Amino acid sequence: MKETNIDYRHLKQKVIFSLLGITLCVVLLILAVIIYFVVKRGIGVISWEFITAMPQNGMTEGGIWPALLGTFYLVIGAIIFSTPLGVFAAIYMTEYAKKGRLVSIIRIGVNNLAGVPSVVFGLFGLGIFVKLLGFGVSLLSGSLTLAIVILPTIIRASEEAIITVPDEYRNASLALGATNWQTVKNVVLSNAMPGILTGVILGIGRVAGETAPIIFTAATFFTMRLPSSVFDEVMVLPYNIYALVTAGTFPSKQIPIAYGTAFVLLLLVLLINLVAVGLRLKFSQNKR
Amino acid sequence: MDWKTKEKIIKYILLIFAMSSIMFLIGIVIVLFREGLPIFYKIGIIDFLFGQEWYPTYDPASFGILPLISASVLVTLGAMIFAVPIGLSTSVFISYIMPKSIKNFIKPIIELLAGIPSVIYGLFGMKILGPFLKDIFGLPTGLTALTASIMLGIMALPTIISLSEDAITSVPKKFRDASLALGGTRWETISKVILPTASSGIVTSIMLGMGRAMGETMTVLMVAGGASAMPEGILKPVRPMTATIAAEMGETPVGSNHYQALFGIAIVLFIITLSFNIIADLTRKRFYKKVSGK
Secondary structure, eight states: OGGGOHHHHHHHHHHHHHHHHHHHHHHHHHHHHHHHHHHHHHTTTOOHHHHHSOEETTTTEEOOHHHHHHHHHHHHHHHHHHHHHHHHHHHIIIIISOSSHHHHHHHHHHHHHHTSOHHHHHHHHIIIIIIISOOOSSHHHHHHHHHHHHHHHHHHHHHHHHHTSOHHHHHHHHHTTOOHHHHIIIIIHHHHHHHHHHHHHHHHHHHHHOOHHHHTTTBOSOOSSOOOSTTSOBOOHHHHHHHHHHHOSOHHHHHHHHHHHHHHHHHHHHHHHHHHHHHHHHHHHHHO | OOHHHHHHHHHHHHHHHHTHHHHHHHHHHHHHHHHHHHHHHHHOHHHHHHOOOEETTSSSOEEOOHHHHHHHHHHHHHHHHHHHHHHHHHHHIIIIISOHHHHHHHHHHHHHHHHSOHHHHHHHIIIIIHHHHHHHHTOSOSOSHHHHHHHHHHHHHHHHHHHHHHHHHTSOHHHHHHHHHTTOOHHHHIIIIIHHHHHHHHHHHHHHHHHHHHHOOHHHHHHSBOOOSOOOOTTSOBOOHHHHHHHHGGGSOTTSHHHHHHHHHHHHHHHHHHHHHHHHHHHHHHHHHHHHTO
16 A cells, blocks of 8 residues: 555655756756866966967967967857848748748758758858869858858747737837838837847857867968968967867977867857846846 | 838737748748758768768778667767756755745756856866776777766756756646645645646757757767767767867868768758657647646
8 A cells, every 4th residue: 555655655756856856966967077087187377478469389389369269250240140040030930931831941941950960061161162162171161151050049039929918019119100111120129139149159158169060161270471361361269279188299289278278269259148148138137 | 111010010020030040040041941951962871971981081881870869869868867866856945845935045056057168178177087987997099979978967967857847837836735635744645746747848958958958069079089980888988969070061072972971960950859849849739738737
């Protein structure tokens, strides 16, 4: 009669709930351990010079300034291309299209684009931007490739933001005689802006850390000069980490630089994510 | 121009933007097939897919990708064995047991796991987990299928947790209330009512987690060890498909057999991840039908 005993059933629940709680702690612990590892190994390397100086002697000394700048340029480039594309796509799906086959096909396209392996994006960039359009291994090719990588993120975030704009706003604008486009432009977009911005910031975080799409399209391990045009190869933080730990010829000098670079990258990405989370929280409070 | 014409033009311009994702997807397929299809003719589709030797730079070269496919499957399954139980129980805990105020605080923290760049997971796997496993099992190298599986499992966790959590919380409240009113404990309600209802949503999260693990590149490139022989066990170095492409594409002449074979691998990889995504889409639809009661 054990199965029906209420004390037994409550005890069982207590045990199981504790076990479930432990798994959550394991997940949080994993996160903490990874961050601790990068901070502990990396923070000692960090100095003002490490951030702002050029690398020297084949990446065995000096700083990571070109990689930091390269990552910054790639992020800007990717955002410039993918933000208008993503926002306009989202506007079409939420404000113009009738619910039906076309929208569900577009949505399948977005979902599947989001699931394409990052290295496959790299091959696509290689085939189209580097070879076919002749941009070469360059900032431009890398930005375009990364823009496609984050397009689904931006479309989804924009869609979500636009949907949450109350219909009364639209109706008020339409009742005043505004056209659909005027309503979207003047009323919907300005109200959806914080949500769209959150999506763009999450996209920035993703671009800053992506490596596989840029190996064949933009990245180089070591240059002595800063990029001066969009057709230049660039050094980037994540590729630099990879190259330093796997292909470095002086591990004793290069591994610490890799840790320092990892620290800078992690700090950047975590800050970016924090801003996005903060913005989302503020946004959802304003709504209420 | 009157406003009606203008509205129409705007609508079609926006439609072109909206079609961009599909156009890029089609573009990817075209590029992959244009560059990679010739290898299927040259080698023969069976010998390419089921050949057991990948020696692309030998003379004569052999382009059998079964070892690479097996390695990808091995590390992906390994990752799921690790990530599914932990991810699921975490999502149950977050959605039904934890107070809501803490939940709003914990969820963004777990999403941080998704924000960490893959190259940093790779670095962690190479320098911490790898040496740790090497010492425990007394291995010649710590970079093995097991190391890759654990790292991929960690990386799949945020996907599985947050999507399962969404699925569990979208089970209608009346289901829970009915079970509690019949005298079920909270755990009985979760295990016998909530989880079965949310099952297709949970399957979606697992499929997407698997897709992510299978397509992950930098981490496996750094921690899987890179041996291109047929995988002999979980404690041996392996070379998944993504790692092969990333490692070898830079050194191969454009248009060579090796180059085409790498695109051929990408075709196989693309088809596999695409099917995961399609299955995920289908189960997601089924789930929404179920919870909306239509």
